[in-house]
Amino acid sequence: MAENTENTENQDIHVQDTRPLKPLPLERAILPLQNTTLFPETVVPLAVGRERSIKATEYALSTEEKLIACVTVKTKDVNGNKAKPSDLYEVGTLVNVKRMMRAEGILQLVVQGTDRFRIVEWTQEEPFLKARVEILPELAVENEEEVEALKRNLQNLIQQALTMLPQVPAEVRMAVMGQNDPIQMSYFLGSVLDLGEETEQKMLEAVTVDELLSLAHAALAKEVEIMEIRSKIASEAQSEMDKSQRDYILRQQMKAIQKELGEDDGERAEADQLRERLEQADLPEHVFKEAERELRRMEQLPQSAPDFHVIRTYLEYVLELPWKKSSEEKLDLKEARKILDEDHYGLDDVKERILEFLAVIKLRPDSKSPIMLLVGPPGVGKTSIGRSVARALGRKFERFSLGGMRDEAELRGHRRTYIGAMPGRIIQGLRRVGVNNPVLMLDEVDKLGNSFRGDPASALLEILDPQQNDTFRDHYLDLPFDLSKVFFIATANDLSPIPAPLRDRMEIISLAGYSDIEKLNIAKQYLVPRQIKENGLEENQLKIIDDAINLITSRYTREAGVRQLERTIGNIARKVALKVATGDVEKVTVTEEEISDYLGGPKFYPESAREGMPTGVATGMAWTQMGGQILFIEATLLPGASGLTLTGQLGDVMKESAMAARSYLWSHADAFGIKQEDIKKNGIHLHVPAGSIPKDGPSAGITMATAMASLFTGRKVRSDVAMTGEITLSGLVFPIGGLKEKVLAAHRAGIKHIIFPKQNESALEDIPEEVHNDLTFTMAERISDVLEIALEEEVTDPIKTYDIPEVDAGSSNDNPNEPLIAKED
Secondary structure, three states, X not given: OOOOOOOOEOOEEEOOOOOOOOOOOOEEEEEEEOOOOOOOOOEEEEEEOOHHHHHHHHHHHHOOOOEEEEEEEOOOOOOXXXXXXXXXXXXXXXXXXXXXXXXXXXXXXXXEEEEEEXXXXXXXXXXXXXXXXXXXXXXEOOOHHHHHHHHHHHHHHHHHHHHOOOXXXXXXXXXXXXXXXXXXXXXXXXXXXXXXHHHHHHHHHOOEHHHHHHHHHHHHHHHHHHXXXXXXXXXXHHHHHHHHHHHHHHHHHHHHHHHHHOOOOHHHHHHHHHHHHHHHOOOXXXXXXXXXXXXXXXXXXXXXXXXXXXHHHHHHHHHHOOOOOOOOXXXXXXXXXHHHHHHOOOOHHHHHHHHXXXXXXXXXXXXXXXXXXXXXXXXXXXXXXXXXXXXXXOOOEEEEEOOOOOOOHXXXXXXXXXXXXXXXXXXXXXXXXXXXXXXXXXXXXXXXXXXXXXOHHHHHHHHOOOOOHHHEEOOOOOOEEOOOOOEEEEEEOOOOOOOHHHHOOOEEEEOOOOOHHHHHHHHHHHHHHHHHHHOOOOHHHEEEOHHHHHHHHHHHOOOOOOHHHHHHHHHHHHHHHHHHHOOOOOOEEEOOOOHHHHHOOOOOOOOOOOOOOOOOEEEEEEEEOOEEEEEEEEEEEEEOOEOEEEEOOEOHHHHHHHHHHHHHHHHOOHHHOOOHHHXXXXXXXXXXXXXXXXXXXXXXXXXXXXXXXXXXXXXEEOOOEEEOXXXXXXXXXXXXXXXXXXXHHHHHOOOOEEEEEHHHHHHHHHOOHHHHOOOEEEEEOEHHHXXXXXXXXXXXXXXXXXXXXXXXXXXXXXXXXXXXXXEOO
């Protein structure tokens, strides 16, 4: 062949084998190969298309020996055209070009491996790779018996593989089976099987025949095992296919026999039953058309077809849903009020709101049903109110919990493309009740979760929107269903986790905790009689006196509702039932002194008003999900220190309130008879028990200011006064929330005087009358109003003067807005 290869376009060139007899030159052009390993004595085709590789090939063909050094690229993500010496293995194969053809810029080569080589030194990287190489010696035999055994096992594996590959040409079979040389046999297997780049390279680098055969044997054994598994799977699939064909033929024959006998087959009978039900059902027109279309599809399918059962289940759901069926309502408002009073004690404002809704429904029957959200602590009767509403309306009641729900499909349903698809909880509930206007309670709506499957709270935006839910489309049904007649009642313990768009779609009704008097009446009228009945006692066999119930409420339960109170009464009832059942007693009256015999020692010691509080201690009020409680804020001076030290697990908002209170007192010290020098030369440690409970919120602002004012003026805070309100830097008292719960907690603790923001005046209407009459209320607009009532007149503990050594100006803290961290001298 001529040295100039530029005129070889589209020419079929046969290159004569000119393998040299003299020693090979050391320097060779390197051809990087990707995902391919070449072996000696094997003939393989190569397609060379990269510019760098074409130049290396043309250079090799221009030499006298016409040998190319082929080396595999180590990493798959490295382009052969950009491969560096470090990206290539050290051992490769010299190949002789047997045939070459150029077509469309690609060199089509047929090459034969000659010798293995090792790269000794890289001499060039551009325009193509060149290196000095050394020819590796022939493979040695370490153990002839082991080599012979491995060769025979390899031949057996080859026979097994060929039996599972009937598509292999006969000439290839003969060539493989006629191969007796173990080295050539191994290299041939490496070239025709995809053993993986790492295994093939290890075979090429093997230094002994023993090692080479071991690698080839292990690789072929793995391939044979994979072939056997594939063959088994294919055989099983074919058997299943043959069985299905056999079943189909037999079923068709059975149909023909039944037709001759005049009998209907089961499929036809089932389809006819569904058609009869469809024609009798009172369905909307668009629903009827869709159901009829699905039924026609089902009639054309054999019963063994998977879609047959999917369509049948779908049609059963469509036929059983109450598209037009409604329950007859009772809209007697007097009866409704009577039912609500029978089921619940107190909660007058909640009952009034519910009756207002019922009145609107009575005056305008075609109005959309309301969507209510009952918010309150556990055990105040949210779920039972939903049952009472259903009973008052004469509607059916259905409830399900949303707590922990993380999949949107639980509400909207699954599409029928999924195996085991079913409608969402809303449609399932309507199917169970059988009417389209039930009272549907969505419990624990504040405990919804979300995940990669979707956000259930977002799905509720449509379900609970009166402007959209008349065409609610469940994914399973894929038909619009009218939810506007459903009376939705949602419940929650806390509003904050509920997304704002979802809150906006509901009428929020707050249920505060019960006072001790309300709990006493609830226990006497509802809880004790119910527990007597549930524990098999007669009405006259158990009596719990009022003082005993009050003791249970204050020392054995700590809750805003009555759930734990009922469990505790049930505990007493079970112990009395044991005594009655064993014949020890006939009836029992439980007194205050006997409570510990039934329940053990008190479990709670609620905070009560402290007598003779020292200076720097003020009584505040807090709101929790379990109701209200009082808390004591304690302040003490740190002579010589500066800034504020805050303890008691306070949140950021509460810390900022403490900073605002200190800053206000500092800037208005003269107005309250406080020496600015005292604030400057003394640090303050503010503590809010209990230290293990996290606390946050701005409502303790005036309490903190009062505690600090007491500390610096030496005037004690009145022990019968509790307060709540947010403070600003200008001394204003801003409104807070949860006033009812806080006042009830203060009343339980023995507080007699409540100070609260003027802007919360309307909340006094929610305070029970018996509590309101027992307390004195002061409404404050400025912090001066608070201090005038809260601080005693007499100065009992003036600040002592200490001789404090001067400190550097940089360590002083005379800036009231410095961060709330106490500094040590």
